[in-house]
Amino acid sequence: MPLVAAFACPHTPQLLVRPPTEDRALVLRVHEALGEVKRRLSAARADVIVLVAGDHIEGFFLNAVPALAVYVGARAAGEFGRYRYAFDVHEPVARAIVEQGIEAGFDLAYSQQLPLDYAFYVPLHFAMPAAAVPIVPLYVNVYLPPQPTPRRCHAWGAALRTILDARAERVALIASGGLSHFPGTERYGTPDFDFDRALLAALAEGRGAETARLTGEELDKAGNVELRTWITLLGAVGAARAEVLCYEPSWHHGNAVVAWPV
Amino acid sequence: MDAHYFFPPAAAFPLNRFLFALKSDAAVRARYAKDGEATMREHGLDDATRAALATFDRERLVGLGAHPYLVFMAQVRLTMDREPTTFEYF
Numbered sequence: 001m002p003l004v005a006a007f008a009c010p011h012t013p014q015l016l017v018r019p020p021t022e023d024r025a026l027v028l029r030v031h032e033a034l035g036e037v038k039r040r041l042s043a044a045r046a047d048v049i050v051l052v053a054g055d056h057i058e059g060f061f062l063n064a065v066p067a068l069a070v071y072v073g074a075r076a077a078g079e080f081g082r083y084r085y086a087f088d089v090h091e092p093v094a095r096a097i098v099e100q101g102i103e104a105g106f107d108l109a110y111s112q113q114l115p116l117d118y119a120f121y122v123p124l125h126f127a128m129p130a131a132a133v134p135i136v137p138l139y140v141n142v143y144l145p146p147q148p149t150p151r152r153c154h155a156w157g158a159a160l161r162t163i164l165d166a167r168a169e170r171v172a173l174i175a176s177g178g179l180s181h182f183p184g185t186e187r188y189g190t191p192d193f194d195f196d197r198a199l200l201a202a203l204a205e206g207r208g209a210e211t212a213r214l215t216g217e218e219l220d221k222a223g224n225v226e227l228r229t230w231i232t233l234l235g236a237v238g239a240a241r242a243e244v245l246c247y248e249p250s251w252h253h254g255n256a257v258v259a260w261p262v
Numbered sequence: 263m264d265a266h267y268f269f270p271p272a273a274a275f276p277l278n279r280f281l282f283a284l285k286s287d288a289a290v291r292a293r294y295a296k297d298g299e300a301t302m303r304e305h306g307l308d309d310a311t312r313a314a315l316a317t318f319d320r321e322r323l324v325g326l327g328a329h330p331y332l333v334f335m336a337q338v339r340l341t342m343d344r345e346p347t348t349f350e351y352f
Contacts, residue, residue: 018350184330220265
């Protein structure tokens with residue numbers, strides 16, 4: 001069955017735990033857009049949500065840094081402050097992704113023991129349907145160089161689409177990340193919102209394939225190392241035209257919620 | 263120009279491992295809040311590193327090879343522990 005839904009969501013923890021530095025009205029507008037994702041996910045009656053996210057050096061430390069990985073444990077659990085999350089993992093789909101992904105030439109790492117990163121559970125906090133759906137966490141290395149190239153991420157997304165379309169389950173795909181932000185650097189207060197706006201305009205015209213030609217250096221300069229998760233999704237959705245549900249630039253972060261018809 | 267998120271130098275591994283622990287391990291944060299100097303020594307950090315951590319000076323820590331994101335989130339988690347009531351929880 002072809003994919004039933006595709007979205008990109010931000011995951012900045014200030015959406016979950018708001019410090020006084022954050023504009024409350026802006027945060028609530030992003031929540032509203034994520035609520036629209038929840039409505040659409042529910043209407044799509046997804047059997048499984050496959051999430052592509054970058055690890056924030058939480059599941060993987062410097063003991064092992066996989067470029068691309070799949071979590072294939074029975075449950076995926078993580079915590080942030082007072083929040084505790086645990087999701088069922090859709091093991092048959094997770095395993096199909098590992099086995100068929102490797103068969104297709106992508107040397108995926110896999111794990112059955114990782115604390116789940118907030119890049120996965122922040123979007124799900126706001127967008128998981130009321131009747132919880134099992135997930136499959138897919139990892140793309142974004143913060144520990146050398147990261148996978150945009151070209152490789154795009155090719156992986158295309159291969160992923162082939163694997164998912166062959167499944168009997170109704171699969172929704174979510175990329176978690178971005179847009180421009182520079183946590184921990186001298187650029188924290190000056191994201192590249194021009195890059196974000198040009199990107200969203202291109203995606204609205206169905207020109208997602210152009211992102212495969214970006215370089216890692218360009219992503220780093222634009223505060224968009226996490227765009228690799230979107231580029232992976234773009235490999236899966238092809239020339240579909242993006243619908244921008246919100247773009248809310250805060251003083252340090254371009255919050256974008258986007259949907260694709262699939 | 264180096265990337266904002268640069269390759270973590272091997273010499274900075276003890277510092278990055280400590281920042282990772284501060285970010286991800288509530289018990290280490292609690293111990294650090296109680297006795298910072300002893301906690302840093304237990305983690306094998308040298309004099310320059312302990313001095314930079316004492317003021318949590320981002321530029322100095324990154325100059326020592328700390329991953330910028332780890333500096334950022336370790337500080338966020340320490341602040342969340344120290345000032346929980348200043349945050350709004352959704």
